[in-house]
Amino acid sequence: MAYNFPEHLYFEKKHHVWCLPETNPLIRIGIDPLGLSSLGELAYLSLNPQGSEVRKGQPLGMLEASKMTGELIAPVSGKIVDRNQAVLENPLGVNEDPYGTGWLVLLESESWKEDSKQLITGQEVEEWSQDELRRYRQQGWID
């Protein structure tokens, strides 16, 4: 797996979730490759219903991967306006193209300006991702 971290994305550091601001106020959300390396290949996925509100730090769905089951944590607050039906039916698609066709949900964010302050983007991404890659390799979590 390629561990690239595009600088135009916003990353939630703890859960390795990415955000892509699209036409205001829409935010596309997915899991980054290091987050996926901790989970393994996804077997099952559920996402909260379209139209439901999620709060930053609270679950927006659940997954079962080859290493665990767990909650998917929302990096920002908002209303789910679209869910990726393709990965709901084939969760492995998230592992195969995490920044592209493997996106999870599209959120309508009411508080992006505030919520995004706790995410990193731009030049910060390079330093953080290198530190994370070093840490994961030192721990033997990735090759």
Add this chain to the structure above:
Amino acid sequence: MRWRYLSEDGVSDSFGLAVDEAMAIRVGEKLSPPILHLYTYRSHSALVGRFQRIENELNLDFCTQQEMSVNRRPTGGGAIMMGDDQLGVALMLREWNGCSTPRELMLSFAAALSEGLRNFGIEARFRGKNDLEVAGRKIGGLGIHSNASGGFLLHCSLLVDLDVPLMLNALNVPVEKLEARQLKSIAGRITTVRSELNVDTSLDEVRDTIKNAFASHFGIEFEESCYCPEEKKAIAKMESSKYLNPEWIFQKVEVPDLSGEARQMTPGGLLDVRVTMAGRQLKAVFLGGDFFAGESAVADIEGRLRWHSSDAKKIRKTLEVIYAEREEELAFLPLDGVCEVISKAVEAASAVTQGNTTAYGCFVNPETNDAEPVHP
């Protein structure tokens, strides 16, 4: 450092599941130190994995007849039956000794369980996603669940004893269609503490030994504990909103279950492969047919391909490791042939309607065919 220790017996499934999840959240919120919960369920409860189709996995009519409750775990894997001979081992923590990834925590959890069993003279090892095995026979099913608070729940169903026919009837295994030797084959891949020791070891003795092993492995002391009022409230809320809620227990799953089969004559004999899959992930593989191979080597292949990618290259890579380790036992079962037949079974896998696929039990391989391996 002191961790909390909770011990209970005969709990309802809704209460036991609610305790584990609610307390893992409180541990994640740093409202409690780590907790070890060693308990038994009221006989009997049938519990499916987080994303299993309950109608497909359980014989609900039989469960009703037997007054066996059914529920859904937060952890993944196959269906299990819990009762007074199966020890529930739940560990709730945020991290330990710098380890905070699921895999690291799972390995420590499995190591502590293995140490406990070793104190009885039972050599167990962790394999694959969630198997605790003794010489290729499963003695425990493990799972891990993370929650939004940062807490982890690690769970094991440890078989102190098991009524195999009852379990097979409760799970959707077509017992009446299976021949005696097939039932024997399923039973032969399961073991229990009592069958390993050949004595009627008490569940309390197993519980105490496991507790001591966890204290030793994690380098901590346990403090006997009970639930404070806030915790009782959180557990009651979790139980009523989730584990007593039919919407949780009988929920639908969007990922299709698949199953496929392929048979082929190989230089080592007839190989019959069955696969069950969740989408494109292998849930279980069964190798049957008429070939020469060591029984534990065949079980090893099946074990390592549980919850494995169905990608042919990744399957081959895993099999190459097994073949390197078990060269003699697999000498008459060509690697190329096994890879080819598994690939064909995966290709043949197609979506099955609810209630129509072979159930995938935590302690049951999906064997329903007539063939069986011939072992040297």
